[in-house]
Each structure stands twice: as C-alpha cells, then as structure tokens.
Amino acid sequence: MRIGSGTFRRVKSRDLAYVALFAAIVAVLGLLPPVPVPGLPVPITAQTLGVMLAGSVLGAKRGGLALLVFLALVAAGAPLLAGGRGGLSVFVGPTAGYLYSWPIAAFVIGLLTQLFWKRFNLAWALIANMIGGIVVIYAIGIPFTSIYGDVPLWASFTGSLTFIPGDLVKAVAASVVAVAVRRTYPVIELPGRRAAAS
Amino acid sequence: MLSLYVPGESVVHRARAGLKLGLLAALGIGLFWVGSPAVMAGAVALVVLAGVGLARLPWRALAVQVRPVWPWLALLLGFHLLVTDLRTGSVAVLRLLTLLAAAAIVTATTRVTALVAVIEWLAAPLRVFGVRPARIGLVLAMTLRFIPLVAERAARIREAQAARGAHRVRLGMAVPLLIQVLRMAATVGEALDARGADDAPARRPRRRTAVAS
Numbered sequence: 001m002r003i004g005s006g007t008f009r010r011v012k013s014r015d016l017a018y019v020a021l022f023a024a025i026v027a028v029l030g031l032l033p034p035v036p037v038p039g040l041p042v043p044i045t046a047q048t049l050g051v052m053l054a055g056s057v058l059g060a061k062r063g064g065l066a067l068l069v070f071l072a073l074v075a076a077g078a079p080l081l082a083g084g085r086g087g088l089s090v091f092v093g094p095t096a097g098y099l100y101s102w103p104i105a106a107f108v109i110g111l112l113t114q115l116f117w118k119r120f121n122l123a124w125a126l127i128a129n130m131i132g133g134i135v136v137i138y139a140i141g142i143p144f145t146s147i148y149g150d151v152p153l154w155a156s157f158t159g160s161l162t163f164i165p166g167d168l169v170k171a172v173a174a175s176v177v178a179v180a181v182r183r184t185y186p187v188i189e190l191p192g193r194r195a196a197a198s
Numbered sequence: 199m200l201s202l203y204v205p206g207e208s209v210v211h212r213a214r215a216g217l218k219l220g221l222l223a224a225l226g227i228g229l230f231w232v233g234s235p236a237v238m239a240g241a242v243a244l245v246v247l248a249g250v251g252l253a254r255l256p257w258r259a260l261a262v263q264v265r266p267v268w269p270w271l272a273l274l275l276g277f278h279l280l281v282t283d284l285r286t287g288s289v290a291v292l293r294l295l296t297l298l299a300a301a302a303i304v305t306a307t308t309r310v311t312a313l314v315a316v317i318e319w320l321a322a323p324l325r326v327f328g329v330r331p332a333r334i335g336l337v338l339a340m341t342l343r344f345i346p347l348v349a350e351r352a353a354r355i356r357e358a359q360a361a362r363g364a365h366r367v368r369l370g371m372a373v374p375l376l377i378q379v380l381r382m383a384a385t386v387g388e389a390l391d392a393r394g395a396d397d398a399p400a401r402r403p404r405r406r407t408a409v410a411s
Contacts, residue, residue: 014387020337021383024344025376031349057376069337076313077202077305078342087202087305088219089263092226092297094270149274150290155281173369180373185380 015062018187022058022066023073026050027080044166045082051102052133052174055109056125057181059188064107071099097144101137108132110188113178117188125175133174134167202263204306210253215312216319218304225300229293235285238292245296249303263302264295271295314338340386348379 029046055063070080079086081099090096109132116124138160146156181187205211210218225245232238249255271291278287317338318331325331355375 013390014384016333016337017340017383017387017390018380020340021344021348021379023337023341024348025379027341027345028348028352053376057380069334069341072314072317072334073338073341076310076317076338077308078310079202080345083266085263085266087263088222088301089267089298089305090301092222092294092301093267094274094294148290148294149277150282150286151274151277152281155277173372176369177372177376181376181380184373185377187380 018058019062019066019069022050022054022063023069025053026067026070027073027078030080030082032082044163046170047082048102048105048133048137048167049170049174051106051137052109052129052171053177055106055132056113056128056174056178057187058106058110059114060107060110063110064103067103067106071103074099094145094148095141096148098137098141100144101140104140105132105136108136114188114190117190120179120182122175122179125178126171129171129174129178130168133171134164137167202259202305203309204255204259206254206307208253208307210248210303211307213307215308215316218308219313219316222300222304226297229296232293233289235288235292238289238296241296242292242299245299245303249299249306253303253307255303255306259306260299260302263305264298267294267298344379344383347382348375351375351378351382 026047029050032046051067054066057063058066074080074086075088075091077087081090090099109128112128112132113120113125116128138157142156142160143153145151145159146153149156229238229241232241246260249260250257271294274294275287275291278284278290314335318334321329321331321334352371352375355371355378359371
C-alpha cells in the first residue's frame with residue numbers, strides 16, 4: 001500500500017535525525033564542567049548521562065547507533081569528549097574500554113526499556129539504567145584497563161569504585177527524565193501497536 | 199569545524215587515511231607481543247621521530263593529545279612498582295605511550311572528511327543489514343549541526359527558568375529541552391523526506407525521466 005510504505009519511510013528519516021540528535025546531546029553534555037575527584041586522574045563527566053538517555057528515550061537500535069555515531073566523530077578527530085579530548089588516541093588509552101562500552105550500554109538500556117515499556121515507571125527505568133549504564137559499562141571498562149596496563153582485575157575494579165556514587169546519581173537523573181519524556185513525547189514504538197501516546 | 203587536524207604537506211599527511219588507520223591497528227596488536235623495555239623504548243622513539251621528523255608536526259600538537267593521560271601513566275607505573283616490578287611497569291607505560299603518540303599522529307595528519315570516508319568504506323559490508331554507507335556521512339554531518347543547536351536551546355531554557363526564579367534546577371530543565379529538540383529532530387526528518395533524502399539510489403528517477411522524454 002502506498003500510504004503504508006510512505007509512513008514507513010518517513011519514520012526512517014526521522015530515526016536518522018533522532019540518532020544524530022542524541023549523538024549531539026552526548027557531545028553537549030561533554031561541555032558541562034567536569035567534576036574533579038580528589039586523588040583521581042579522571043573527573044566525573046555528564047556524558048554517561050547521555051548514554052543512559054539515548055538508550056531509555058530512543059530504544060535499543062537507535063540508542064546504540066547514536067553512540068556509534070558519537071564515537072565515529074570522536075575517532076574522526078572532533079574533540080567532543082569531556083575536556084575537549086578526541087582523536088584516535090582516546091581509543092587506545094587505558095580507559096578506552098569505557099568508550100567502547102557506550103554503544104553496547106545504550107543498546108542494553110534500550111532493550112530493557114522496550115521490554116518494560118508497557119509498565120515503564122521510575123523503578124523499571126532505574127533497573128534498565130543501572131544494568132545497562134553501570135553494570136555493562138564496568139563489565140567492559142574494568143577488564144580493558146586491566147589488560148591494557150597489565151594490572152590485576154581487582155586493582156582495576158577498586159580503582160573504579162569511586163565512580164559508582166556519581167553513576168548512581170546519573171542513573172536516577174536519567175530515569176526521572178526518561179519517565180517524564182515518555183509521558184509527553186514517547187519515541188519508542190512497540191511493533192504492532194503504537195506506544196501509549198494518549 | 200572544531201578538529202584536531204594540523205594542516206601540512208608531508209608524506210604522512212598525503213598517505214591514504216585507510217593505510218594510516220591500518221598501520222595503527224597493526225601497531226596496537228603488535229605491541230602486545232613486545233616484552234622488553236628496551237625494544238618498547240625504541241618503538242616510542244621511532245613513533246615520535248615519525249611524528250616530528252616525517253610528518254613535521256609541532257611538538258605541541260602531539261602533547262595536546264597525550265597530556266590528559268599523563269596522570270594515568272604515573273598511576274600505572276606507581277602501581278607496578280608496588281605490586282610487580284619496574285620491568286613490567288615500564289613496558290606497560292611505554293606501550294601506552296607508543297600507541298597514544300601513533301594515534302595522535304594519525305589524527306593530526308588526517309582530515310575529518312578522509313576519516314569519515316574510511317568509516318563509510320568500513321561500513322560497506324553492513325549493506326547486508328540494510329545500512330546505506332552514504333547515509334552515515336549524512337548522520338555525521340547532522341550531528342555536527344545539532345551540537346550548537348542543542349547547546350543554544352539549553353541556554354535559552356536555562357534563561358527562561360532563571361527569569362521565573364528557578365536557579366540551578368538542572369533536572370527540571372532537561373525534560374522541556376529534550377522534548378523541544380526531539381520535536382526539532384522530527385521536523386528535520388520530515389524535511390529530509392520532503393527533499394527526497396530517503397529515496398533509493400539517485401539514478402532511478404533520472405532513468406525514468408530519460409524514458410519519459
């Protein structure tokens with residue numbers, strides 16, 4: 001049917017714009033002043049908040065793609081990471097594993113969000129953001145640092161514990177925002193049925 | 199556009215982006231087979247020499263990209279001195295330094311457009327999954343355009359909320375901002391369709407007009 005295929009196509013172009021939008025949002029969050037932690041070489045940044053939002057607003061596929069686009073731009077030399085970092089060197093640094101984990105984290109958050117979509121509330125949002133935005137990111141970032149620096153896992157693990165409180169705050173913030181956005185402007189549409197736009 | 203590219207006419211600048219990226223990837227894997235600090239130190243010297251001598255990059259261009267990692271390197275060395283030994287520690291630190299310098303050289307000598315072209319080329323096999331490599335360039339360009347737009351909208355909402363007496367309510371700002379930019383993105387998507395951005399390969403309509411005329 002002509003109208004049907006037309007609708008389908010329009011959605012696809014809009015999806016591209018959504019993907020670009022969230023890649024841009026992650027970049028803008030990198031402009032916020034980072035919070036330095038005494039005794040730690042890396043400051044806490046707001047960019048993982050963007051990872052969580054991408055997953056829980058756009059869903060698995062578009063959320064993951066948004067982070068891939070963001071990383072592609074960083075790799076191409078745009079200094080979009082917090083503190084104006086960018087280029088290929090950030091992809092071979094000791095914390096590169098965290099970067100690689102971002103698209104996967106956004107995808108997992110999106111997957112869980114879609115799974116919970118019908119009864120999505122603050123609690124479900126928190127579960128999705130904590131599993132995808134904290135567990136997945138650390139599960140990739142910690143072994144990477146440990147392999148790269150020839151450091152045992154436990155050392156790499158204890159080193160990253162300092163970031164957990166900040167990440168919890170970000171997970172709560174992302175969840176509150178995701179639930180509010182779902183109420184007014186739901187982007188995720190489950191197959192076969194339109195999302196609760198009401 | 200904001201970029202870490204340093205213009206130049208050297209051999210390294212003129213080398214193909216794909217080749218440079220391939221060498222960087224090979225270096226990243228190869229260095230893990232080196233266990234001797236002396237060989238590793240040689241590798242660092244060689245890479246830095248290539249950057250400053252062959253690519254004629256200013257020291258500063260390399261330093262800017264490597265500087266944020268210094269505390270990490272110090273921490274790493276300190277850890278190894280405590281737990282393992284100087285040999286393992288220096289190999290780990292030197293390996294990182296080599297990779298960082300090499301990556302910084304590739305970034306500083308390769309234009310963003312050339313790297314985007316490599317990304318499109320790398321994405322070509324994804325065609326099987328319905329990805330059109332040409333659209334990747336479109337999405338990347340759109341993202342660069344959206345960055346100042348989102349920042350500007352954020353500033354506007356912050357001002358509006360401050361005018362109503364709400365100071366430093368960051369989270370309350372996020373929801374109206376997100377909804378605004380999501381609407382904007384949807385409009386951009388519609389505009390793309392209106393201009394035929396989502397049409398299948400461009401030669402098809404051309405052939406049709408040829409038949410018609």
